[in-house]
Amino acid sequence: xxxxxxxRALRRNKLRSALTMLGVVIGVGAVIVMVxxxxxxxEAVRAQIQSLGTNLLMVVPGATTSAxxxxxAGGVSTLTREDAKAIAVECSAVxxxxxxxxxxxxxxQGERNxxxxxxxxxxxxxxxxxxxxxxxxxxGPRDEETANRVALLGKTVVDNLFGxxxxxxxxxxxxxxxxxxxxxxxxxxxQTTWGQDQDDTVVIxxxxxxxxxxxxxxxxxxDLVFVSAARPEDVLVAVxxxxxxxxxxxxIAAGADDDFTVRSLNEMAIAQESASRVMAMLLLCVASIxxxxxxxxxxxxxxxxxxxxTREIGIRMAVGAKRQHILLQFLVEAVVLxxAGGVxxVVLGIAAASAISMLAGWPTLISGVAVVGALLFSxxxxxxxxxxxxxxxAGLDPIAALRYE
Amino acid sequence: xxxxxxPLIELRDVCRIYELGETRLAALQGxxxxxxxxxxxxxxxxSGSGKSTLLYVLGCLDTPTSGSYRLAGRDVAGLSSDERAAxxxxxxxxxxxxxxxxxxxxxxxxxxxPLVYGGVAPAEQRERARAALRSVGLVDRDGSAPSQLSGGxxxxxxxxxxxxxxxxxxxxxxxxxxxxxxxSLELLALLQKLxxxxxxxxxxxxxxxxxxxxxxxxxxxxxxRTLSDLRQTPAVAREEDAA
Numbered sequence: 001x002x003x004x005x006x007x008r009a010l011r012r013n014k015l016r017s018a019l020t021m022l023g024v025v026i027g028v029g030a031v032i033v034m035v036x037x038x039x040x041x042x043e044a045v046r047a048q049i050q051s052l053g054t055n056l057l058m059v060v061p062g063a064t065t066s067a068x069x070x071x072x073a074g075g076v077s078t079l080t081r082e083d084a085k086a087i088a089v090e091c092s093a094v095x096x097x098x099x100x101x102x103x104x105x106x107x108x109q110g111e112r113n114x115x116x117x118x119x120x121x122x123x124x125x126x127x128x129x130x131x132x133x134x135x136x137x138x139x140g141p142r143d144e145e146t147a148n149r150v151a152l153l154g155k156t157v158v159d160n161l162f163g164x165x166x167x168x169x170x171x172x173x174x175x176x177x178x179x180x181x182x183x184x185x186x187x188x189x190x191q192t193t194w195g196q197d198q199d200d201t202v203v204i205x206x207x208x209x210x211x212x213x214x215x216x217x218x219x220x221x222x223d224l225v226f227v228s229a230a231r232p233e234d235v236l237v238a239v240x241x242x243x244x245x246x247x248x249x250x251x252i253a254a255g256a257d258d259d260f261t262v263r264s265l266n267e268m269a270i271a272q273e274s275a276s277r278v279m280a281m282l283l284l285c286v287a288s289i290x291x292x293x294x295x296x297x298x299x300x301x302x303x304x305x306x307x308x309x310t311r312e313i314g315i316r317m318a319v320g321a322k323r324q325h326i327l328l329q330f331l332v333e334a335v336v337l338x339x340a341g342g343v344x345x346v347v348l349g350i351a352a353a354s355a356i357s358m359l360a361g362w363p364t365l366i367s368g369v370a371v372v373g374a375l376l377f378s379x380x381x382x383x384x385x386x387x388x389x390x391x392x393x394a395g396l397d398p399i400a401a402l403r404y405e
Numbered sequence: 406x407x408x409x410x411x412p413l414i415e416l417r418d419v420c421r422i423y424e425l426g427e428t429r430l431a432a433l434q435g436x437x438x439x440x441x442x443x444x445x446x447x448x449x450x451x452s453g454s455g456k457s458t459l460l461y462v463l464g465c466l467d468t469p470t471s472g473s474y475r476l477a478g479r480d481v482a483g484l485s486s487d488e489r490a491a492x493x494x495x496x497x498x499x500x501x502x503x504x505x506x507x508x509x510x511x512x513x514x515x516x517x518x519p520l521v522y523g524g525v526a527p528a529e530q531r532e533r534a535r536a537a538l539r540s541v542g543l544v545d546r547d548g549s550a551p552s553q554l555s556g557g558x559x560x561x562x563x564x565x566x567x568x569x570x571x572x573x574x575x576x577x578x579x580x581x582x583x584x585x586x587x588x589s590l591e592l593l594a595l596l597q598k599l600x601x602x603x604x605x606x607x608x609x610x611x612x613x614x615x616x617x618x619x620x621x622x623x624x625x626x627x628x629x630r631t632l633s634d635l636r637q638t639p640a641v642a643r644e645e646d647a648a
Contacts, residue, residue, distance in 0.1 A: 004521075004527075005521060008510065008514065012509045012510065013509075311505065312507050312508070314505075315505045315506075315507060315518075316507075316518065316522070317466075317490065317493075318464070318466065318493060318499050318505075319493065319494065319499070319518050319519040319522060319566065320490050320491065320493045320494020320495070320519055320522040320523060320570075321490060321522045322486075322487045322490045322491070322522070323486060323487065323490075324487075325522060398466050399461055399466050399467060402466075402501070402505065
């Protein structure tokens with residue numbers, strides 16, 4: 001009954017109702033868009049962490065700081081294949097280990113050539129990095145034992161060495177003038193969080209790299225050890241265990257600088273995820289402010305409306321409206337305005353978020369929680385900002401209201 | 406109407422004093438008045454004589470500062486604002502000088518207003534509002550907004566609204582004040598007809614003796630007190646005369 005009265009009152013002044021609603025429409029729409037952009041961004045970061053490999057740790061030779069001469073991580077080769085094998089055997093928090101020798105070198109196929117990262121890896125590398133082939137197959141322990149000249153190509157290398165429609169599998173390429181047979185193409189992994197193209201690589205067996213391509217004097221030296229922790233919560237334990245094991249193996253006295261560094265790849269990604277979460281919160285705050293402004297707009301219009309309709313309120317009271325009828329009418333008007341504004345805002349917000357992800361290519365994620373939250377919030381805004389004008393209307397003296405000019 | 410029936414309105418020593426800061430304004434100073442069911446009473450007086458305050462007290466829009474007011478045998482002087490709202494809804498219809506229709510709202514919806522607050526079912530609201538509009542001869546204009554109606558038509562809609570809940574008492578505050586002579590006569594004819602045919606008690610406030618002459622009883626006010634209370638043979642306003 002009172003709802004019908006309120007709806008009639010809103011219909012009587014369509015333009016004003018629409019403009020009042022606009023504040024909430026924009027507010028709710030902004031909240032939806034901001035939240036979906038924020039959540040899309042953190043989802044993208046999560047996906048990136050996944051692409052690095054689950055629970056991945058990296059051990060590089062050389063300390064981040066060493067007394068006297070500062071040599072960057074990886075500057076001195078002190079890490080051996082035996083270290084890597086020992087980590088696999090002795091560290092309980094570690095489930096899998098792989099090692100790598102790498103160098104930048106020229107790769108030639110037919111008329112084309114490309115400078116890329118040549119990586120000699122142990123067979124366990126693909127499972128540690130959670131990386132599989134898109135076509136062909138990975139090499140196995142036999143290729144490692146016999147130092148076979150087989151290679152896997154990253155997508156970027158394929159794009160640069162082969163024309164459109166050419167099948168790289170079975171082709172022969174020359175890596176630093178040594179001929180190799182291509183046996184597989186690795187799946188696209190994209191960039192790391194620090195902007196390195198993970199697909200710009202040629203992967204060959206470790207022993208082949210050591211003996212035939214990268215030609216090091218001392219055998220068994222590695223540039224990089226990949227370790228995967230058994231479970232995500234084991235990452236920190238694994239860092240500890242690896243550290244103490246290597247200090248012991250390298251005979252490093254207590255207090256002396258380590259000649260290796262254990263890095264958790266996830267650290268950076270996690271830092272970026274928390275940064276994107278902060279960003280999402282900021283966006284949400286800004287959007288909430290616009291919703292608040294929309295609510296104040298509703299209150300403002302209702303206050304004007306109460307003054308303007310003083311006489312109408314007096315008439316309603318004269319024909320028998322009780323105070324609660326008047327209070328409810330104005331409250332319902334406020335809630336209908338903000339609620340309808342909320343629904344329209346959600347629809348527009350979802351449309352805008354989809355448009356943004358389509359046009360700008362930003363990842364967006366529309367969450368049900370955000371939609372329901374925005375709707376509830378907008379209805380609350382209506383009740384909150386409608387209450388004062390409604391109480392003012394209900395508190396009018398009928399005689400004064402009837403005489404109001 | 407039998408002789409033993411109690412009066413519809415019974416005022417005893419009613420005072421209404423407004424306190425405006427330092428000054429006290431006594432709008433009613435001990436008014437005692439009885440009005441029987443079915444009477445047509447004109448309340449006369451200059452402005453400031455207290456006749457409007459009397460109307461507000463009678464209409465339960467205002468409460469007496471002291472004294473007692475019994476409406477249809479019930480003491481209504483000490484009721485809460487919500488209880489008075491319910492009485493206004495069921496027992497009293499108002500007609501104002503400035504019509505007081507809700508703007509941008511159809512005649513039919515204006516007439517439905519008291520039924521809305523009386524908790525009548527929507528279908529019945531429509532039906533009764535139409536019947537009320539028919540009784541004032543405006544059923545064909547039920548969809549018109551007040552701004553599309555003439556003054557006389559607006560006042561008829563107001564009367565239909567006042568009567569739609571079948572109240573015992575119709576209070577009219579200078580109802581012809583904004584109308585020309587011919588339309589005023591039409592309106593008085595309508596009020597006389599409702600009074601005669603449906604037995605509705607009419608209390609009409611006016612400062613024009615011409616208008617008061619159509620009532621069966623004239624109560625004159627001065628300075629918040631009754632100056633005279635005379636019964637008379639009313640002049641007869643016929644709608645066909647006016648037309």
